[in-house]
Amino acid sequence: MVTASAGKRVVALDFDGVVCDSVGESSLSAFKAAAIQWPEIFQTAAAEAAKPQLVEQMRAVRPVVETGYENVVQIRCLYEGVTVEQMLAGWHDMLPAKMKEWGLQRSELVELFGGVRDSWIADDLAGWLAPNRIYPGVADAVAAAMQQDDVYIVTTKQAHYTEVLLRDMAGISFPSDRIHSTTVSGEPKASVLGRLAAQHADAAGYIFVEDKHSTLEKVTKAPGAEAWQLYLVDWGYNTPAERQAAAADPRITVVDLQHFQQLMGLSS
Numbered sequence: 001m002v003t004a005s006a007g008k009r010v011v012a013l014d015f016d017g018v019v020c021d022s023v024g025e026s027s028l029s030a031f032k033a034a035a036i037q038w039p040e041i042f043q044t045a046a047a048e049a050a051k052p053q054l055v056e057q058m059r060a061v062r063p064v065v066e067t068g069y070e071n072v073v074q075i076r077c078l079y080e081g082v083t084v085e086q087m088l089a090g091w092h093d094m095l096p097a098k099m100k101e102w103g104l105q106r107s108e109l110v111e112l113f114g115g116v117r118d119s120w121i122a123d124d125l126a127g128w129l130a131p132n133r134i135y136p137g138v139a140d141a142v143a144a145a146m147q148q149d150d151v152y153i154v155t156t157k158q159a160h161y162t163e164v165l166l167r168d169m170a171g172i173s174f175p176s177d178r179i180h181s182t183t184v185s186g187e188p189k190a191s192v193l194g195r196l197a198a199q200h201a202d203a204a205g206y207i208f209v210e211d212k213h214s215t216l217e218k219v220t221k222a223p224g225a226e227a228w229q230l231y232l233v234d235w236g237y238n239t240p241a242e243r244q245a246a247a248a249d250p251r252i253t254v255v256d257l258q259h260f261q262q263l264m265g266l267s268s
Protein backbone atom coordinates (compact mmCIF):
# COMPACT_ATOMS: atom_id res chain seq x y z
CA MET A 1 0.00 0.00 0.00
CA VAL A 2 1.46 3.29 -1.08
CA THR A 3 0.91 6.20 1.24
CA ALA A 4 0.01 9.47 -0.38
CA SER A 5 2.36 12.29 0.49
CA ALA A 6 0.91 15.74 0.11
CA GLY A 7 3.16 18.44 -1.29
CA LYS A 8 5.38 16.13 -3.31
CA ARG A 9 5.15 15.77 -7.05
CA VAL A 10 4.27 12.46 -8.67
CA VAL A 11 6.85 11.64 -11.33
CA ALA A 12 6.08 8.74 -13.67
CA LEU A 13 8.89 7.64 -15.95
CA ASP A 14 8.81 5.30 -18.90
CA PHE A 15 11.82 2.97 -18.80
CA ASP A 16 13.03 1.77 -22.21
CA GLY A 17 14.07 4.75 -24.31
CA VAL A 18 13.94 7.16 -21.35
CA VAL A 19 16.18 5.57 -18.71
CA CYS A 20 17.61 2.54 -20.50
CA ASP A 21 18.78 1.92 -24.05
CA SER A 22 17.79 -1.73 -24.23
CA VAL A 23 17.36 -2.34 -27.94
CA GLY A 24 20.59 -4.36 -28.25
CA GLU A 25 19.41 -6.76 -25.56
CA SER A 26 15.81 -7.00 -26.77
CA SER A 27 16.98 -7.77 -30.33
CA LEU A 28 19.33 -10.52 -29.18
CA SER A 29 16.60 -11.93 -26.91
CA ALA A 30 14.24 -11.86 -29.90
CA PHE A 31 16.73 -13.90 -31.93
CA LYS A 32 17.01 -16.46 -29.12
CA ALA A 33 13.21 -16.63 -28.82
CA ALA A 34 12.80 -17.00 -32.59
CA ALA A 35 15.28 -19.89 -32.52
CA ILE A 36 13.02 -21.67 -30.02
CA GLN A 37 9.77 -20.80 -31.81
CA TRP A 38 11.01 -21.57 -35.35
CA PRO A 39 14.14 -23.75 -35.07
CA GLU A 40 13.95 -24.76 -38.74
CA ILE A 41 14.34 -21.08 -39.70
CA PHE A 42 16.52 -19.59 -36.98
CA GLN A 43 18.72 -22.48 -35.83
CA THR A 44 20.49 -22.36 -39.17
CA ALA A 45 23.85 -21.10 -40.39
CA ALA A 46 22.05 -18.66 -42.71
CA ALA A 47 20.11 -17.05 -39.83
CA GLU A 48 23.24 -16.92 -37.66
CA ALA A 49 25.08 -15.14 -40.50
CA ALA A 50 22.21 -12.64 -40.84
CA LYS A 51 22.13 -11.86 -37.10
CA PRO A 52 24.33 -8.72 -37.07
CA GLN A 53 22.28 -7.14 -39.84
CA LEU A 54 19.01 -8.15 -38.19
CA VAL A 55 20.11 -6.57 -34.90
CA GLU A 56 20.93 -3.36 -36.77
CA GLN A 57 17.53 -3.34 -38.50
CA MET A 58 15.83 -4.02 -35.16
CA ARG A 59 17.32 -0.78 -33.81
CA ALA A 60 15.89 1.13 -36.77
CA VAL A 61 12.36 -0.25 -36.28
CA ARG A 62 12.39 0.14 -32.48
CA PRO A 63 10.18 3.29 -32.55
CA VAL A 64 7.12 1.21 -33.52
CA VAL A 65 7.49 -1.45 -30.80
CA GLU A 66 5.15 -1.19 -27.84
CA THR A 67 5.84 -4.42 -25.91
CA GLY A 68 8.85 -6.75 -25.97
CA TYR A 69 7.15 -9.82 -27.46
CA GLU A 70 6.61 -7.87 -30.70
CA ASN A 71 10.37 -8.14 -31.29
CA VAL A 72 9.99 -11.87 -31.95
CA VAL A 73 7.50 -11.24 -34.75
CA GLN A 74 9.61 -8.39 -36.10
CA ILE A 75 12.79 -10.41 -36.41
CA ARG A 76 11.09 -13.08 -38.51
CA CYS A 77 9.47 -10.44 -40.73
CA LEU A 78 12.84 -8.77 -41.30
CA TYR A 79 14.56 -12.09 -41.95
CA GLU A 80 11.91 -12.90 -44.54
CA GLY A 81 12.50 -9.65 -46.39
CA VAL A 82 10.15 -7.03 -44.93
CA THR A 83 12.07 -3.75 -45.11
CA VAL A 84 12.68 -1.29 -42.28
CA GLU A 85 10.61 1.32 -44.17
CA GLN A 86 7.67 -1.05 -44.61
CA MET A 87 7.77 -1.94 -40.93
CA LEU A 88 7.99 1.66 -39.73
CA ALA A 89 5.04 2.60 -41.92
CA GLY A 90 2.81 -0.40 -41.34
CA TRP A 91 3.64 -2.23 -38.12
CA HIS A 92 0.26 -1.48 -36.54
CA ASP A 93 -1.48 -3.68 -39.16
CA MET A 94 1.45 -5.99 -39.91
CA LEU A 95 1.68 -7.28 -36.31
CA PRO A 96 -1.84 -8.79 -36.05
CA ALA A 97 -1.70 -10.05 -39.66
CA LYS A 98 1.57 -11.93 -39.13
CA MET A 99 0.48 -13.27 -35.74
CA LYS A 100 -2.60 -14.70 -37.42
CA GLU A 101 -0.62 -16.07 -40.38
CA TRP A 102 1.90 -17.79 -38.07
CA GLY A 103 -0.69 -18.94 -35.50
CA LEU A 104 0.78 -16.93 -32.60
CA GLN A 105 -0.91 -15.88 -29.34
CA ARG A 106 0.14 -12.73 -27.48
CA SER A 107 0.25 -14.50 -24.10
CA GLU A 108 2.43 -17.33 -25.47
CA LEU A 109 4.88 -14.89 -27.01
CA VAL A 110 5.06 -12.85 -23.78
CA GLU A 111 5.85 -16.06 -21.92
CA LEU A 112 8.41 -17.21 -24.52
CA PHE A 113 10.19 -13.84 -24.57
CA GLY A 114 10.20 -13.64 -20.75
CA GLY A 115 11.46 -17.22 -20.50
CA VAL A 116 14.38 -16.47 -22.82
CA ARG A 117 15.36 -13.47 -20.69
CA ASP A 118 14.98 -15.46 -17.45
CA SER A 119 17.32 -18.22 -18.62
CA TRP A 120 19.80 -15.72 -20.05
CA ILE A 121 19.85 -13.83 -16.72
CA ALA A 122 20.15 -17.08 -14.74
CA ASP A 123 22.97 -18.44 -16.92
CA ASP A 124 24.91 -15.25 -17.53
CA LEU A 125 23.74 -12.05 -15.80
CA ALA A 126 26.76 -10.03 -16.99
CA GLY A 127 26.18 -11.15 -20.58
CA TRP A 128 22.52 -10.15 -20.40
CA LEU A 129 23.28 -6.74 -18.88
CA ALA A 130 26.07 -5.93 -21.37
CA PRO A 131 23.92 -5.00 -24.41
CA ASN A 132 21.89 -2.61 -22.20
CA ARG A 133 23.05 0.86 -21.23
CA ILE A 134 21.64 3.61 -19.05
CA TYR A 135 21.51 6.91 -20.97
CA PRO A 136 24.31 9.22 -19.74
CA GLY A 137 23.13 11.73 -17.14
CA VAL A 138 19.78 10.06 -16.56
CA ALA A 139 20.55 7.90 -13.49
CA ASP A 140 21.63 10.92 -11.44
CA ALA A 141 18.49 12.78 -12.42
CA VAL A 142 16.26 9.86 -11.41
CA ALA A 143 18.11 9.56 -8.08
CA ALA A 144 17.65 13.30 -7.48
CA ALA A 145 13.92 13.08 -8.16
CA MET A 146 13.62 10.14 -5.74
CA GLN A 147 14.90 12.43 -2.96
CA GLN A 148 12.05 14.89 -3.31
CA ASP A 149 9.22 13.38 -5.36
CA ASP A 150 7.11 10.23 -5.48
CA VAL A 151 8.78 8.51 -8.43
CA TYR A 152 7.25 5.62 -10.36
CA ILE A 153 8.30 3.63 -13.40
CA VAL A 154 5.43 2.95 -15.79
CA THR A 155 6.63 0.49 -18.40
CA THR A 156 5.61 -2.24 -20.80
CA LYS A 157 8.70 -4.18 -19.66
CA GLN A 158 8.28 -6.89 -17.02
CA ALA A 159 8.95 -5.30 -13.63
CA HIS A 160 11.66 -7.76 -12.57
CA TYR A 161 13.96 -6.85 -15.50
CA THR A 162 13.45 -3.16 -14.85
CA GLU A 163 14.45 -3.62 -11.23
CA VAL A 164 17.61 -5.59 -12.13
CA LEU A 165 18.71 -3.00 -14.71
CA LEU A 166 18.16 -0.10 -12.31
CA ARG A 167 20.07 -1.90 -9.59
CA ASP A 168 22.99 -3.25 -11.63
CA MET A 169 23.37 -0.64 -14.36
CA ALA A 170 22.16 2.59 -12.72
CA GLY A 171 23.09 1.84 -9.11
CA ILE A 172 19.54 2.66 -7.98
CA SER A 173 17.59 0.39 -5.66
CA PHE A 174 14.10 1.17 -6.85
CA PRO A 175 11.14 -0.03 -4.74
CA SER A 176 9.49 -2.85 -6.69
CA ASP A 177 6.00 -1.72 -5.70
CA ARG A 178 6.65 1.52 -7.58
CA ILE A 179 7.31 -0.22 -10.88
CA HIS A 180 4.04 -0.52 -12.79
CA SER A 181 4.40 -3.04 -15.60
CA THR A 182 1.74 -3.45 -18.25
CA THR A 183 3.36 -6.42 -20.08
CA VAL A 184 0.92 -9.06 -18.96
CA SER A 185 -2.21 -6.90 -18.58
CA GLY A 186 -1.70 -4.84 -21.73
CA GLU A 187 -3.40 -2.07 -19.70
CA PRO A 188 -2.98 1.38 -21.28
CA LYS A 189 -0.51 3.63 -19.49
CA ALA A 190 -3.20 6.31 -19.28
CA SER A 191 -5.23 4.17 -16.90
CA VAL A 192 -2.16 3.48 -14.72
CA LEU A 193 -1.60 7.25 -14.57
CA GLY A 194 -5.23 7.73 -13.60
CA ARG A 195 -4.78 5.35 -10.65
CA LEU A 196 -1.55 7.05 -9.55
CA ALA A 197 -3.20 10.45 -9.60
CA ALA A 198 -6.08 9.10 -7.52
CA GLN A 199 -3.63 7.60 -4.99
CA HIS A 200 -1.86 10.94 -4.71
CA ALA A 201 -4.81 13.32 -4.82
CA ASP A 202 -2.91 16.06 -2.95
CA ALA A 203 0.29 15.94 -4.98
CA ALA A 204 2.01 19.17 -5.96
CA GLY A 205 2.10 18.12 -9.62
CA TYR A 206 1.95 15.18 -11.99
CA ILE A 207 4.77 14.60 -14.45
CA PHE A 208 4.93 11.85 -17.05
CA VAL A 209 8.05 11.36 -19.19
CA GLU A 210 8.01 9.11 -22.30
CA ASP A 211 9.95 8.56 -25.49
CA LYS A 212 6.98 7.25 -27.46
CA HIS A 213 4.83 9.97 -28.98
CA SER A 214 1.82 7.73 -29.63
CA THR A 215 1.68 6.83 -25.92
CA LEU A 216 1.59 10.50 -24.94
CA GLU A 217 -1.06 11.16 -27.58
CA LYS A 218 -3.26 8.46 -26.03
CA VAL A 219 -2.80 10.09 -22.62
CA THR A 220 -3.88 13.48 -24.01
CA LYS A 221 -7.13 11.85 -25.15
CA ALA A 222 -7.80 9.82 -22.00
CA PRO A 223 -10.49 11.21 -19.71
CA GLY A 224 -9.11 12.03 -16.26
CA ALA A 225 -5.51 12.48 -17.37
CA GLU A 226 -5.74 16.28 -17.65
CA ALA A 227 -3.67 16.80 -14.51
CA TRP A 228 -0.57 15.21 -16.03
CA GLN A 229 2.14 17.33 -17.56
CA LEU A 230 3.50 15.35 -20.50
CA TYR A 231 7.12 15.30 -21.65
CA LEU A 232 8.71 13.63 -24.67
CA VAL A 233 12.47 13.10 -24.38
CA ASP A 234 14.52 13.98 -27.45
CA TRP A 235 16.48 10.73 -27.12
CA GLY A 236 15.22 7.15 -27.04
CA TYR A 237 13.07 5.49 -29.65
CA ASN A 238 11.34 8.29 -31.48
CA THR A 239 11.76 9.71 -34.97
CA PRO A 240 12.34 13.36 -35.99
CA ALA A 241 8.77 13.45 -37.37
CA GLU A 242 7.39 12.27 -34.02
CA ARG A 243 9.41 14.86 -32.12
CA GLN A 244 8.06 17.52 -34.48
CA ALA A 245 4.47 16.38 -33.99
CA ALA A 246 4.96 16.35 -30.20
CA ALA A 247 6.45 19.85 -30.25
CA ALA A 248 3.39 21.11 -32.14
CA ASP A 249 1.02 19.66 -29.53
CA PRO A 250 0.29 22.20 -26.77
CA ARG A 251 -0.18 19.37 -24.23
CA ILE A 252 3.32 17.96 -24.78
CA THR A 253 6.77 19.44 -24.05
CA VAL A 254 9.83 18.03 -25.81
CA VAL A 255 12.84 17.97 -23.47
CA ASP A 256 16.56 17.49 -23.96
CA LEU A 257 18.81 15.97 -21.30
CA GLN A 258 19.54 19.27 -19.59
CA HIS A 259 15.85 20.19 -19.35
CA PHE A 260 15.07 16.67 -18.08
CA GLN A 261 17.71 16.99 -15.36
CA GLN A 262 16.23 20.34 -14.28
CA LEU A 263 12.76 18.83 -14.30
CA MET A 264 13.99 16.02 -12.01
CA GLY A 265 15.48 18.58 -9.63
CA LEU A 266 19.12 17.78 -10.38
CA SER A 267 21.04 20.98 -9.80
CA SER A 268 23.96 21.43 -12.15
Ligand SMILES: [Mg+2]
Residues within 6 Å of the ligand: 014, 015, 016, 017, 018, 210, 211, 212, 236, 237
Ligand atom coordinates in the same frame (compact mmCIF):
# COMPACT_ATOMS: atom_id res chain seq x y z
MG1 LIG B 1 9.86 3.87 -24.11
